[in-house]
Amino acid sequence: MRYPRFRLRALGAVGCVAALAALAACSSGGSGGSTSSNSNSGTVTVAVVSNPLITGQMIPLTQSNFEKQYPGINVKFATYTEGDLRAAIQKAISTRSYAFNVVMIGPYETPLFAKNGWLTNLSKQYIASDPGYDAGDLLPAISKSLSYKGDLYAVPFYGESSMMFYNKTLFQQAGLTMPHNPTWAQIEGFAAKLNQPGKVAGICLRGLAGWGDNMAALDTVVNTFGGQWFDMNWKPQLTAPPFVDATNFYVNLVRKYGEPGAANDSFNQLLTLYGQGKCAMWYDATVAATSIATTYPDVYKQTGYALAPVNLTKSSGWLWTWALGIPQGASDSGAAWKFVSWATSKQYDQLVAAKYGWSAVPPGTRTSLYNNPQYQAAAKPFAAITLESINSVDPEHPTLHPVPYTGIQYVVIPQFESLGLTVAQQIAGAIAGTESVSQALQAGQSAASQYTPAQLSGSG
Amino acid sequence: MTVIEDLAPPPTAEVRPRRASRRERWQLRLPLLPALVYTIVVTQIPFLVTLWYSFQSYFWNTPAPAHFNGLSNYKTVFTNPAFRGALVRSVVMTATAVIVAMVLGVFFAVLLDRKFLGRSIVRTLIITPFLIMPVAAALVWAGPMLDPNFGLVNWLLQPFGVHHVAWLSTHALGSVILVMIWQWTPFMTLIVLAGLQSQPADTLEAAKVDGAGAWATFGELTLPHLRPYIELGVLLGSIYLVNVFDAVKAMTQGGPGTATTNLPYYLYQQVNNAFDIGGAAATGVVTVILTIIVATFALRMFARVFQFEEA
């Protein structure tokens, strides 16, 4: 019995297609970009975080404006979630694979990479000969957080601190007033009064495991309660009373008056909940104001703003900026700097304003933006308090008592990428109710105790 | 004139098996060589390099180059409770998913074996979960399906008194296993269906004529016939399910705490989070050794799955 020949012919056809595809692979494979001294041509491969300010603005504007301005430069974007981004960048930089010649990093990685000699000194290499860039215009706190030994090793794309958002209508109905500078005790009182189980959460807080997610918020609470990660001898302090008190406060607050399923919630989920009127208060990044304004215009009208709540310290917001740096030794570094300086320039802000409106401009980087009357008008409700939040924080002295590290909601040590995540996972477990706060902090303490002081201080 | 048909075939000469000549032996081996050499090069070289790194202290978050540190990585593997936890979780997740998927697979296969209106459409519906990109399935389950505030599942379960359950917080392991089952049941169904359709119809008819009820027929005739198919499904399913990574990464990132961290995800965290290449290599080598031990026993148990008849 013979089977139809056409099946074999079909397989043969597929084989031919595959052979053609293989030839296509030969021509498309391999990394691009030859090193050229001409900074107006080359390939720029940028690793970025997946974020509307980038996917919705930076990438389209690069294609429509930057590449037209510099036709010889080809920009490619690799978009990742935050955890994947760090992993990809760390791999590439440490093994010198030069998969990227522009990397999006923050004040956590920048000093560490700079110390290892992995980043180009932007101040000396480029900014010194480019006065039009006006690095002096950058907000001081942001600028300091991206510097090492006084020089900038990354330049900010957008910056944020944290603040309290609240629904003015709900506050009015309950006869409550939010002070400009609230304390956590006051917040707890408000949350208790405003909480309507099943309908409106008294306060919405981050619980998703991640040192940039739930730990960002919790760390600010720890700092303002007088807690710290390590003492001056690099002994972990996660089971010391201030840290324990702060964690108990945060976890109980979210479990009693917070949104259900908080252990899975970070910025995205909370933005949606708040925008649908399901949160009376929301403690999160200042950049949320921009998102509320653009996505939920009705709730935006009802939104009030207050500084990050404090307890024992004067201020307590976090500080973060997504910034662009150039790995040391990367090819086409001239073209890379052209892109980096374009994306972080005053002119870029103008481009965004023209296409998307002034209220959509990436906030928190340049003083000139906040002095711009058009921006002031368009972002009136939140511009001033955002600026105040960013200017009031000091990442070099984040805690009540002296500590051997810098960083408000992170600790600038290489081990924090792993340690922060471990502790964050434990806290998420406590928020989910699968373990107690003391169990979570015990686990965190033993994780932190694995490292010797020599390792942590970088001399080991 | 009669035409002689049905000539008996001439008696074949008895060929006594003789020792194959050198050339003949190479003729037998030659077709195997390309695949064999390819597999050895592509799988064993990385394994050897992994073995080498397992004796080094090599981190991607410090500038220090890789340097020898003896058995220190192995010591950490055996003393670190995180590894043991990941191992146990891997076993629990795989065993649960395989067993439930196979039970459902048998049930679906029995459903699909009988003719009814629109049978091929229902079969298409049942196969589809296996064809969905795993990371897509995981993200869709984590978001639109299981979200505590907006998910479809909570809405469907409302009449049963379920209110805004945070599935990925309070039932994280179950949720991940659910997605694994959802994606692999079609695979089991197809294998068992193949078994059902290869069942000789006459034995079934004979049983019916004998007056055997449906359950008795199933238990005493069908199930034994299906056994090699079930074993194949369990074996292949286990091999793939023990390495599940996409669902854990996309749904829970190993949490809350370490509730859903299985072995692949644990290794992923060691490489991409702790940047501990030496430690991950040592963990990998230990895993390989454990897997070989388990596999040797498993394959002995499933011996009949291998075709021990020669052509």
Add this chain to the structure above:
Amino acid sequence: MTAVPVRDREPAALRLRRMTGQVGWGVLAWVVGIAFFLPVLWMVLTAFKPESAAQTWPPKFVFTPTLAQFRLVFSGWGPYVTHSLIATTVSTVLVLALAVPAAYALSVHPVPRWRDGLFFFISTKMLPIVAAIGPLYVLALHAHLLDSIWVLIILYTAMNLPLAIWMIRSFMLEVPKEMLEAAELDGAGRVREMTEVIMPVISPGLVSTALICVIFAWNELFLALNLTVTNAATLPMFLISSVPQEGLYLAHLSAAATVASIPVILVGWIAQRSLVRGLSMGAIK
């Protein structure tokens, strides 16, 4: 006397019961099928929603559909789908090219130690690739294969080869002995035996093997995520990158998930008959 067929003598009551049973069976099967398919339905539905309608309580079934999410997906997916297509087709062809002769050498004219050979191939599938990803990155880097489509092709081939060998071997064992003997008597050498006897018989099995390889290569995330960046990034990475850090995404994600899965779904639907037949042909003896 001719026997009266049993059915004609079936009393009406019994026949009614049998037919209700059949209908009930069909209904049960349909309910099960739809329930099982529900998440896919929900995914496709969500893909047509604007983001504001994708996260609501209660979930919206009625809304104004929009193609905006799909437009977004299609505007971004170009390089990713190209890389996925190349990696999948080239690796699948490579797998078949290597697996057919290997399966031949393990079945029709087996090498003396074929059991060991088969076990070796299966054992490579049991090693978690996750463990070697660090060394693989370094190896790829030194071989200048990092972020190259070839590193994916090479690894996907190795990934699918054992299963392909196993499956094709089973199909080859189904080839009727009489056909092989006839060919041998005919004076056919190995090559003719392969092309004229074996290949035609196992071709449905080859299709189902190729299908399985395509499914696994197309859906592979882990290796692509760790070893590629922009020049070889595949569709699963496109999907993961559509989950933003600070923004809404459920509808866009559903659209991306739908689009990413459609090629394999279509191929699977069309070839499902072949899949079942291929598996029943010789998965087990």
